Amino acid sequence: MNATCQLLVDLFKFTDQTFPKDNDTIVDETSVSLSIESENTIQCPLLPQAPTETDTTVYWSILTDKDNKFGIIFAKFANGDTMLVQEYAATHGPEGNNGLYIERFKRRDERYCCHVFEQGNDLRTACIDVTWLAVATEKRPTILDCDSAGESCEVKIEPHQDCLQLGCSINEVYPKPTLNWSYTNCKERPTFFSTSSSTENPKNRTIEVFNVQSKVYLVGLQPSFDDCSLVCTAHGEAIPDEMKPASVSITRLTETTTSQIVTSTRTCPVCNCSVWRGLFSLAMFFLVVFVLTAVLLICPKSRKFLQNHSETFRWYLEQCAEPKTEKSWRDIEHVPLEDRVCLENRGSDDVEITDANFIWNYEGQLLTEPALEIGNESGFQAITDVIGIQDGGMVVIDSKGLHRFTVEYHYRFIDLYEALGNRGHTCVAHFTDDKLLFGLQWGRVVIFDIVNEQVGNFASVYPVKDKTVQLASIVVSSLGYVFASDENGKTISVFDHEGVCLKRLDTPSIQPGSLALHVRKEALSFFVTSGEVVRKYHMYGEKKQTKINHSIHFDINKERLESKEFKPGYISVQEDKLLVVNHLDSPELLQILQLNINEGKFLHSIIARSPGIRGVKFISGDRILLYSGDSVHVFEKNDAKQ
CATH class of the missing domain: 2.130.10.10 (YVTN repeat-like/Quinoprotein amine dehydrogenase)
Known part of the structure; x- marks a missing residue:
């Protein structure tokens, strides 16, 4: 064995003492995405690719998944001698002057490092994080059970069908893509929900790829949805920009063509649109209407009962086999019988806004409608979000559900x-x-x-x-x-x-x-x-x-802060100002910074105080909402201070 080989053996022997134990000796880190079929070579960032006459020893290593240590792949000395480690000889090797080629990988994300020894210098290390990308073998997703395998196809539905299931798939792709559904040429927004599933498809010993399928369920197909198209688009790191989506258009058959053309056999996920169910539903509907009419004529006093409980009756008109001719009760917004204002001023001793420039009037506290009868409760529990609506209203979300307030503070629970x-x-x-x-x-x-x-x-x-x-x-x-x-x-x-x-x-x-x-x-x-x-x-x-x-x-001027550190939370833009909420050390205080929207120059600062305050939100009309876990307080901006 010559001196070079003996040096390499000694180097391997003392690997635990010479390899870096942490990131202190790593002087360069990069990330690349490569395809094993077309681009499988990486270069050492610390050395030129062209041959140079330097007294330099380079060896490549890989971070192993067994013990999270570096395993040597090969070493190349200044005199050109190279020695490969048997474990990696069949899958890795030297490329060019200072490069490494990879013929096969074990993991999708791998970390390779080149270590450079130069005479008179310390060890230098550069690491490259490689993500292996498989090639998308299909030009576009495929609409399942479609008449055409091209970019677009057509699905025909029966005259009174108002529900439909469609499927879309793409195969042999890595990383796992996502299939999204959208719609075009629709007069109204269709109501739909989708599900997705995926399976691994071992194409060969090198590339593990995914087959992904997505199903979309459309319900309430009104006649206005005729000629509407559903579009299935694939997204992901392995999906090329030029990949086209697949679309399917929905065509409703007329009564005269139903018996002549084979139509879609897809059914709703929760109902089978059969003729017998349709006839039964129609008969039950007329029976319910007849009974209600008779009760109204015979017992006029029962009208109030029916008005109060009509929403609990089952309306067979909603069955999918029959066309909807009227809006159901769920299609009509629930308006309270009495427009009660769900905002009360119960005092603001513990709640205030301190502003050197403007006066902020306390308008009151938001309450749920049931809490109006209770003197010391708001009706909220564990508030998570408060947002403003475009019309000036607001929404409060807590552990109970969604509380909708109009601009006049009328209430609705969902x-x-x-x-x-x-x-x-x-x-x-x-x-x-x-x-x-x-x-x-x-x-x-x-x-x-x-x-x-x-x-x-x-x-x-x-x-x-x-x-x-x-x-x-x-x-x-x-x-x-x-x-x-x-x-x-x-x-x-x-x-x-x-x-x-x-x-x-x-x-x-x-x-x-x-x-x-x-x-x-x-x-x-x-x-x-x-x-x-x-x-x-x-x-x-x-x-x-x-x-x-x-x-x-x-760059936030620390001298403008009411705390030692800047802890930004919710931000918003109003006119030419950027409003940034800064969380303070006190659990009762928040600072609102006003910054110039162009260069971030400090303009103004106000302090909001409320027990257990979690955040503030800015609502149209110069209103601010201060909220905690169980309360929401409303302030409105008034005149400037003299």
Whole structure:
């Protein structure tokens, strides 16, 4: 054995003493995504690729999953001699001057390091995190059981059918993609919900890929939905930008063509639309109408009873086999019989806003309607969110459900958790009219219709590598864009008003939290908080050409703070001011900072005080809501102080 080989043996022998034990000796770290089929070579960032005459020894290693230590792959000496470790000889080897090629991998995420020994210098190490991407083998998702395998197809439904199930799939993809449903050419927004499933498909010994299937269930198909199209789009890191979606158009047959053309055999998930059930439902409907009419004619005194309890009767008109000719009671907003004002001024000794420039009048405390009869309770329990509605109203969400207040403080309760099921939400935002966007677990975003108490899919935020999505904030701009921040993945996703993902901004240096938007002459900027940081970004371009640039980093003047550290919470934009909530050390106090929206210059500061205060929200009309776990207080801005 020559001297070079003996040196290598000695080097391997004393690996535990020479390999880095921590990150102190790592001078460079990078991340790449590679395809094992086309791009499977990495270069050492510390050395040039071209041959050079230096007294340098380089060896490559891999972080093993057994004991989380570095395992040597091979070593290359200055004289050109190379020695491979038998364990990796069949799958790895030297490439070029200082590179490493990988023929087969064991894990999707692997960490490789090159270690450089130079005469007269200390050991230097550079590490590269490699994510292996499989190739998407299909050009587009496939609509299941469709007449055509191309980009679009058609599904025919019966004249009185008002429910439909569709399926979409994509196969042999890694990382696991997400299938999203959207709609086009619809006169009204269809009511639907979807489910998804995935299976692993070992294509060969190197690439483990996924087969993903998503089903969408449409209910309440009115005639206005005829010629409406459902679009299935695949999203994910392995999905190329040029991949086209698959769409299916819905065509309703006429009475004369029903017996001549084979129609869809798909059924609703909860009902089988058969002719016999339809006839039975129709007969029961007329029977109920006849009985109610007879009771009204014979017993006029029972009208009040029927008015008070009619909502508990079962309306067979809602069966899916019959066309809906009238709105059911769930389609009509529940208006209280008496417009009672659910705002009372019970005193504000412990609640106040301190402002050197303006006077803030205490309007009162929000109460649930049942709590109006109780002198010392608000009716709320464990409040989690308080948001403003575009019309000046507000929504309070607690452990009981959703409490809706109009601008006149009229009240309505909605059993939110019955609508959402067991899907706990992490954030919420006002969308349009009487609709809210809820961010759920695993990155799902759904639309909740307050009037009809219905939930529909909107979009999904895709995970980064193997990190579970944790939605921190959702905001909606007046231009129709929806922004969602993922704390774990350190990303901000941008969607259009139909839930199509336009852009995903990676923020590796910060963990994005609360978001705020500013629109001026159709120019959009957004702000994001993280730890002690507030950043501003500019967004420009249209649809898929959308670009996002980091504009400015707001340096908060510590002398303006009422605490030692800056702890930003909820942020909002009003006119040309950025309002940032700073959490103080006292559990009864919050500071509201007003900053210039362009460069972040400090403008003003006010202090909000309330026992157990959790946050403040800014409502249209210069109103501020102070809320704790069981109370919500309303303040309105008055004249400037003299």
